[in-house]
Amino acid sequence: MTEKPLTIDNEQISLLEKLCNAVGVSGCEGEIRKIIFAELESVADEIKVDALGNVLVTRLAHTGTKPLRVMLDAHMDEVGFMIVADEGEGLYSFETVGGIDERQLPGKPVWVGSEHIPGVIGAKPIHLVEPEERLSAISKSSLRIDIGPGGAGKVKVGDYAAFATNFMQIGPSLRGKALDDRLGVATLIELVKHAPANVTLLVSFAVQEEIGGRGARVAAYSFDPNLAIAVDSTPAFDLPREDNEENTVYNCRLGAGPAIYLSDAGTVSDPRLIRLITQTAEALSIPYQFRQPGGGGTDAGAIHKVRAGIPSVSISIPGRYAHTANLLANTGDWQNTLQLLHAVLEKLTPSVLAGERD
Amino acid sequence: MKEIIQKLVAIPGPSGFEGRVRDAIQNEVKPYADSVQIDALGNLIVTKGKKSANGKRIMLAAHMDEIGVIATHIDKKGFVRFSNLGYLFARNCMAAHVSFLNGARGVVNGDHLEDASKLHSLDQFFIDVGATSPKDCPVKIGDVGVFERPVIDLGKRLISKALDDRIGCAILVKAIQQIKESPNELVFVFTTQEEVSNRGATPAAYRVDPDLGLAVDVTDVGDTPTGKMEVSLGKGPAIKVKDGGMIADPRVVRWMTDTAEKAGIPYQMEILLGGTTDARTIQLTRAGVPTGCLSIPTRYIHSPAEMIDLEDVENSLTLLLDLLRNPVEIK
Numbered sequence: 001m002t003e004k005p006l007t008i009d010n011e012q013i014s015l016l017e018k019l020c021n022a023v024g025v026s027g028c029e030g031e032i033r034k035i036i037f038a039e040l041e042s043v044a045d046e047i048k049v050d051a052l053g054n055v056l057v058t059r060l061a062h063t064g065t066k067p068l069r070v071m072l073d074a075h076m077d078e079v080g081f082m083i084v085a086d087e088g089e090g091l092y093s094f095e096t097v098g099g100i101d102e103r104q105l106p107g108k109p110v111w112v113g114s115e116h117i118p119g120v121i122g123a124k125p126i127h128l129v130e131p132e133e134r135l136s137a138i139s140k141s142s143l144r145i146d147i148g149p150g151g152a153g154k155v156k157v158g159d160y161a162a163f164a165t166n167f168m169q170i171g172p173s174l175r176g177k178a179l180d181d182r183l184g185v186a187t188l189i190e191l192v193k194h195a196p197a198n199v200t201l202l203v204s205f206a207v208q209e210e211i212g213g214r215g216a217r218v219a220a221y222s223f224d225p226n227l228a229i230a231v232d233s234t235p236a237f238d239l240p241r242e243d244n245e246e247n248t249v250y251n252c253r254l255g256a257g258p259a260i261y262l263s264d265a266g267t268v269s270d271p272r273l274i275r276l277i278t279q280t281a282e283a284l285s286i287p288y289q290f291r292q293p294g295g296g297g298t299d300a301g302a303i304h305k306v307r308a309g310i311p312s313v314s315i316s317i318p319g320r321y322a323h324t325a326n327l328l329a330n331t332g333d334w335q336n337t338l339q340l341l342h343a344v345l346e347k348l349t350p351s352v353l354a355g356e357r358d
Numbered sequence: 359m360k361e362i363i364q365k366l367v368a369i370p371g372p373s374g375f376e377g378r379v380r381d382a383i384q385n386e387v388k389p390y391a392d393s394v395q396i397d398a399l400g401n402l403i404v405t406k407g408k409k410s411a412n413g414k415r416i417m418l419a420a421h422m423d424e425i426g427v428i429a430t431h432i433d434k435k436g437f438v439r440f441s442n443l444g445y446l447f448a449r450n451c452m453a454a455h456v457s458f459l460n461g462a463r464g465v466v467n468g469d470h471l472e473d474a475s476k477l478h479s480l481d482q483f484f485i486d487v488g489a490t491s492p493k494d495c496p497v498k499i500g501d502v503g504v505f506e507r508p509v510i511d512l513g514k515r516l517i518s519k520a521l522d523d524r525i526g527c528a529i530l531v532k533a534i535q536q537i538k539e540s541p542n543e544l545v546f547v548f549t550t551q552e553e554v555s556n557r558g559a560t561p562a563a564y565r566v567d568p569d570l571g572l573a574v575d576v577t578d579v580g581d582t583p584t585g586k587m588e589v590s591l592g593k594g595p596a597i598k599v600k601d602g603g604m605i606a607d608p609r610v611v612r613w614m615t616d617t618a619e620k621a622g623i624p625y626q627m628e629i630l631l632g633g634t635t636d637a638r639t640i641q642l643t644r645a646g647v648p649t650g651c652l653s654i655p656t657r658y659i660h661s662p663a664e665m666i667d668l669e670d671v672e673n674s675l676t677l678l679l680d681l682l683r684n685p686v687e688i689k
Contacts, residue, residue: 248431248439249481262500263428263443268374268551270398274500290499293428294441309398309561357400357550358377 006194006342008335013169015039016186020167020176023111025080025160026097026210029053032076032185036205039189054219055205062197068348071202071225071310072191072341073216073299074184074232075209078177079323081110081161083145090151091144092119094161098210099323102140108325109164110145112155118164119147163325172331179327180233181209183317187231187338196346206299213266213302220306227273227311227353230300231341233327234259234291234316250292252318255330257287258337261314264294266301270311271358277313277344286340291316311353315341359671362386362531363516366524370459370504372426373443373554376400378459379422383527383548387534401562402548404534412685413541417568417647418533418678419559419636420526420575421552424519425660426504427456427485429497436489438464438497441480444553448480450505450661458503462487462496505662514668515591521664523552525654526574529675533682536675541685552636559636563643570610570648570686571640574678576664577601577628577653587630591655592667594624595674598651603634604641609688610650614681623677628653648688652678 015035022031036055040047046058055076061067079098086092092112096102106123121143124133145161147154165177176182188203195201204219209232220228238253252259260277261269281288304312317337319329371379380402387404388394395403402422409415425444432438454466464487468478485503489495510517530546537544545566550558552575563571577596580587589596597614598606618625630653641649654674657665 246433248433263374263441268443268554268557271375292430292441293500294430304399305557305560307561308565309401309558311398353398356377356380356396357398358375 005339006190008331008338012186012190015189016174016182017167019182019185020178023116023160023162024076024078024178025162026077026208028160029076029207032205036185036189040192043193050218050222052215052218053207054215056219056222057192057203057205059192059195059201059203061200064198068199068227068350069202069223069225070199070345070348071204071220071223071228071303072188073204073206073219073228073230073303074188075181075206075215075299076185077207077210078162078180079210080163081145083112083155083157083159083161086155086157087144088152090147090149092155094145096140097160101323103137104324105140105143106138110161111164112145112147112161113159115154117147117151117154119145119151119161122146165325174329174331174334175326177325177327179319179329180322183233183329183334184231187334187341190338191341191345194342196342199345199348209299213297213299216299217302217306220303220310224307225310228300228303229341230298230303230312230314232298232314232316233319233322233329234296235322236318236320252289252291254318254320255332256289256318257333258340259289259291259316259318261291261298261300261316262293264296264298266297267304267312267314269300269313272352272355273311273313276347276352277315277340280343280347281340284343286336288340311357359528359532360516360668362528363525364509366527367509367518367520370457371422371424372502372504373423373551375459375502376422376550380548383422383531386531390534397562397565399558399561400550401558403562403566404546406534406537406544406546407540407542409543410541413543414569414686415543415545415566416570416572416682416686417545417547417563417566417640418530419547419549419571419573419640420530421523421549421558421636422527423550423553424504424522425553426502429499429501431499432492432495432497434491436491436495438485438487438495439481440483440485443502445660446480447660448483449477451480451483452478454662455506456485456503457506458497458501460496460501462501463506464488507662515665516668517663517665519662519664521656521666522576522659525576525656525666525671529574529671529678532675533678537679537682540683542682544682549636556636556639560639563640563647567644568640568647570688571637572649573635573637573640573651575635575651575653576656576659577630578659579655579657582657589626589628589655591657591665592669593626593655594670595677596626596628596653596655598628598630598637598653601630601634602632603638604649606637606650607641607648610648613686613688614650614652617680618677621676621680623673625677626655
């Protein structure tokens with residue numbers, strides 16, 4: 001590598017904290033946009049907001065006559081809620097935005113609206129629950145967000161709400177509500193600040209990933225890149241099984257390094273890019289893992305089909321308990337992901353894509 | 359025709375890994391093509407002819423990929439857990455032979471089920487490749503494979519894996535080889551990743567920017583003991599009216615039926631309830647493209663033993679050549 005490997009220190013952690021405590025549910029990513037602008041306005045060659053709200057950052061190459069145009073994508077949005085009816089006395093019914101398992105909602109504190117008004121998703125206390133009620137999950141339609149009678153009128157139908165979880169660093173671990181995908185956002189901010197000279201970086205901080213890669217699609221059309229890397233967070237379910245049998249469906253493992261996507265429900269990753277990434281990791285002894293092929297998806301699913309097709313791959317930072325109020329990630333995985341991406345960018349040349357796809 | 363079909367079905371090409379199929383097709387068509395391109399997603403784009411005053415740029419699409427498997431985990435005893443590439447019926451997996459692109463081979467079997475009347479779900483299957491531990495296992499996470507099954511030649515009919523859609527590829531190969539004169543610019547696209555939602559055809563159609571689109575793919579039939587659909591094996595190519603993802607352009611449908619009538623080629627009308635083809639994505643490209651689909655009636659689609667009728671295949675080729683040879687009037 002041409003410079004000292006990038007590291008995750010206090011500066012990066014406090015940026016992540018700021019990003020993670022901000023609220024940016026799909027379709028309402030303004031708070032995140034603001035932080036990104038503050039960080040990158042002075043280092044970007046161009047920074048703008050497109051029609052859908054994506055932040056599009058260009059960092060030009062400084063060497064070569066025809067440098068590769070490399071799109072990096074991380075999504076700004078997080079899963080959350082939308083207020084759909086005001087039922088008086090500070091009680092509101094709501095819908096989920098993005099994939100949320102309704103069974104884990106009762107009792108969770110939330111922040112509502114642009115003022116982050118504190119509320120709670122209430123549930124019937126156990127004292128009053130009939131034995132047969134306990135056998136079934138509590139339905140979303142029976143749940144309300146309660147901001148208390150003092151809050152009546154402060155919230156409007158259409159307002160967003162997010163899990164009210166303050167970011168924490170716990171030893172080697174990172175815990176927060178929106179690490180999916182503020183970890184990716186923070187990673188790309190670092191990469192723009194320390195951009196390798198050999199490629200032109202086209203960075204999309206995308207909106208509306210959690211509801212179907214909607215922002216990334218138009219961002220890719222704007223950029224029209226030679227290749228794309230989506231940087232996201234993927235669930236680690238590396239927990240022991242109740243029956244002590246081997247866990248064969250862990251998706252990926254915490255602490256085992258960046259999770260490289262081979263195939264998910266939206267993309268079969270470009271094998272040429274997979275080879276470059278794994279060879280780079282091995283040459284630098286950066287640990288990595290393959291995310292188990294299967295379902296799920298990232299912005300790459302939208303990006304790779306844009307215009308005449310864009311070779312694409314995804315790399316994710318593993319996180320336990322994704323799409324709940326608390327996601328748990330590992331600082332080492334984050335640093336390894338950052339270092340791997342930086343090294344891969346440095347190694348990218350047109351020859352990587354010169355041969356045909358497998 | 360039989361020869362090219364047999365050649366193409368034998369080559370493994372699960373969705374996203376169609377390179378070997380592409381190489382074989384490229385060898386067949388290169389001497390007959392004006393240009394051959396391979397795009398970012400691996401689509402093979404073969405152009406023939408120029409658009410004359412009364413001609414159109416016509417995009418033909420047949421997909422190279424077949425249903426496959428991808429390894430997700432090697433357990434401590436060396437068994438391979440897997441996920442699907444494309445819509446794989448779990449019930450077809452039991453005892454199937456699998457061949458990986460890296461050369462490894464194995465057999466599928468399933469976890470012990472307490473209730474023997476139940477079917478295994480996909481995650482309850484594993485592939486036994488003869489290994490005893492992850493160390494000696496020739497398969498790693500992400501390795502891809504296909505179902506292996508020899509072709510059975512029944513004379514008038516063929517049974518094989520991957521007829522969906524190597525049969526379409528074979529017909530397009532023959533069309534490229536046989537067509538001489540056309541007022542149309544013909545762009546034959548052998549697409550990738552159709553089985554995982556037409557991912558290859560989407561950017562290919564954007565690049566080609568055609569005036570008219572036509573997919574050549576398989577369709578279901580209803581002539582099995584309890585089948586219900588109005589398409590049969592042996593009654594000619596099926597002209598798609600509608601499927602789960604597309605309503606074919608009625609003008610394209612008329613162009614196809616008129617051409618078949620005029621030439622006395624038997625045909626059937628197809629209304630497929632579920633599933634779709636590359637035609638869907640061509641139709642929705644850019645500002646929209648008049649698009650249809652020529653379907654080859656096929657039994658047991660997405661199983662490792664699909665069946666087609668060779669007379670249907672010959673009639674499909676004849677109809678296709680007739681469609682492409684003449685000026686197209688879309689009305």
